[in-house]
Amino acid sequence: EVGHIFHFGSKYSEPIGATVLGPDGTEVPVQMGSYGIGVSRLVGALIEASHDENGIIWPEAVAPYKVGLINLRTGDDECDAACEDYYGKLTNAGIEVLYDDRDIRAGGKFADMDLIGLPWQIVIGPKGLKNGVVELKNRKSGEKTEVTFEAALNQING
Known part of the structure; x- marks a missing residue:
């Protein structure tokens, strides 16, 4: 109800x-x-209507954050610096970001981000940094693409 x-x-x-x-x-x-x-009941109804076997799929209009930023190699100076720099660019663009810099395995970070269900996930790791790209995932469709930092920002702001 x-x-x-x-x-x-x-x-x-x-x-x-x-x-x-x-x-x-x-x-x-x-x-x-x-x-x-029942405002407190709306959250449950929203989750019931928008989820999959991996977790919540928040509609952008009500998501607690728009982007989950995943640092694949926490403790690596280049990855840490790139993530912190990109976090700043995203927040300066008015995008709310949940930054996962925990020192756990990548699979755990991916599973947790899917469970939380933010509309977008951006993955930054050593290989992508060498090529100047990030992995951008749309939580709703599951589509993953490698794009430049700027292209990811533009698509999220879309």
């Missing part, structure tokens, strides 16, 4: 003397009702 409606009738209007003129011109008590949305 995401929304609800309650009909109070004249339970509250009669004690305070709230009236309107009826069709025949006589005063009648106002009929009252309450309409509400």
Whole structure:
């Protein structure tokens, strides 16, 4: 139940003397009702409607972050610097970013990002850095592409 409606009738209007003129011109008590949305229930309904076997797939309009930035080689000076620089570029462009710089295996990072379900994932690793590319993944479609840093930013801002 995401929304609800309650009909109070004249339970509250009669004690305070709230009236309107009826069709025949006589005063009648106002009929009252309450309409509400269970905001806390919306999250559950959204997740139920938008998920797969790997986790949540947040629609961009309500995602807690737009991008999950994954550092494949935490502790590697080049990867750390590239990720921190790109994080700054993304946030300066007004994009909310969840940066995964945990020192765990790549598979764990990928699984966690899919579970969290942010609309976009950007993976930065040593091989991509040598070629000047990142891996850009669309969580909804699952499509992964290698693109330049600038192309990834442009596609996310799309």
